[in-house]
Amino acid sequence: MTSPTRTPDTTPADRDARPQVRPAAEGWEQQRTAEGRPLLQFASPRVKQPPQHLADLTLAERQAKLKELGHPAFRAKQLSTHYFQHWTTDPERMSDLPKAGREELVEAMFPPLLTEVRRLRTDDGNTIKFLWRLFDGALVESVLMRYPGRITLCVSSQAGCGMNCPFCATGQAGLTRNMSTAEIVDQVVAANRVIAAGDLGVTEHPDERVTNIVFMGMGEPLANYKRVMAAVHRFVDASPEGLGMSARNITVSTVGLVPAIRKLAEEDLPVTFALSLHAPDDELRDELIPVNNRWKVDEAIDAAYDYFRKTGRRVSIEYALIKDMNDHAWRAALLAKKLNQRGRGWVHVNPIPLNPTPGSIWTSSEPEVQDEFVETLRAAGIPTTLRDTRGKEIDGACGQLAAAE
Ligand code: SAH
Secondary structure: OOOOOOOOOOOOHHHOOOOOOOOHHHOOOOOEOOOOOEOOOOOOOOOOOOOOOHHHOOHHHHHHHHHHOOOOOOHHHHHHHHHHOOOOOOHHHOOOOOOOOHHHHHHHHOOOOOEEEEEEEEHHHOEEEEEEEOOOOOEEEEEEEEEOOEEEEEOOOEEEOOOOOOOOHHHHOOEEEEOOHHHHHHHHHHHHHHHHOOOOOOOOOOOOOOOEEEEOOOOOHHHHHHHHHHHHHHHHOOOOOOOOOOHHHEEEEEOOOHHHHHHHHHOOOOOEEEEEOOOOOHHHHHHHOHHHHOOOHHHHHHHHHHHHHHHOOOEEEEEEEEOOOOOOHHHHHHHHHHHHHHOOOOEEEEEEEOOOOOOOOOOEOOHHHHHHHHHHHHHOOOOEOOOOOOOHHHOOOOOOOOOOO
């Protein structure tokens, strides 16, 4: 796809006085397929998924399953209320169910999915990172953060990640498998339990729970499209079918799987959309984001713009600032130009100082360089917020989730 307004990506060498660091020049070697293309892993449909759980199903499907198990359909609502309103799967607390057969029913509808392996706290207890073991031994993490007036959970959608981005700890470990819908949902319910127990910093009011969900934990959510979308439905479905959250408080972040972004725009679910761009030029992005070899910068930005046009939701561009690699002022100017070419008021940019990852040779940009990057975008009329990332001390910040014991 070429358009007459397309910006040339070639840049004069003297454009910026600072050096140009590139992943390959720093000793990072992109893994490649036998045909020489950058390796991207997608989960095999043959990999075993966990047992079916109530949260995998819509209310109608729950009713059907209960009937199949020989129970009245109205039990579906009762069980859903226990899980989605009281965060409980404990038969002892389900006194509205007949005692006979209660344990078996609970066992059938709520097979345990997440086993807590470890919990790390920082920010005076306002940030907690959880390490979970799944039924097959796979490990995933989620990060819970209290902010004034809102509580955000960063959830994982895959065990590992197949997108192979060199600066991200998750990407370096490869993909194990897709998470099931209920495994994704159960991270939120588990977090709500922790909040209800008063274990996240200082409680602001008694009915607190997770208000915002970001798919920025482990995995590429759009590579696990069906299960992630079903999880989003559980988040927004009215109680007790789901959690009754607002779609705008749910952020789906992607490395740029363009066909899936277009599909997402067609869903009747106005979630907040974030594109992890990290470079406005294909020359660098081809190395930094292997998926760029399939869908280029302009295609990804076009898809993000069309998401805005379809949904009316302003989209976010994520941009990890890596010292001397992608943080040059000319790149901020090129990014602004590409965004402004599509229109005004449809996007904001979130630069994030790179978080350190084990064995990584790259560091975050100098503060003055970060400021210059932000100012260049703002001067071009692009709303820009430098993101404060939480949880660095516990390896719980963006790109640091590696889920090791
Ligand atoms: N796969 C999805 C979501 C997971 S990552 C995606 O790529 O968007 C969430 C965000 O953290 C992404 O924008 C990702 O690029 C960013 N990120 C990854 N590694 C990082 C690091 N070391 N420092 C800062 N941000 C990082």
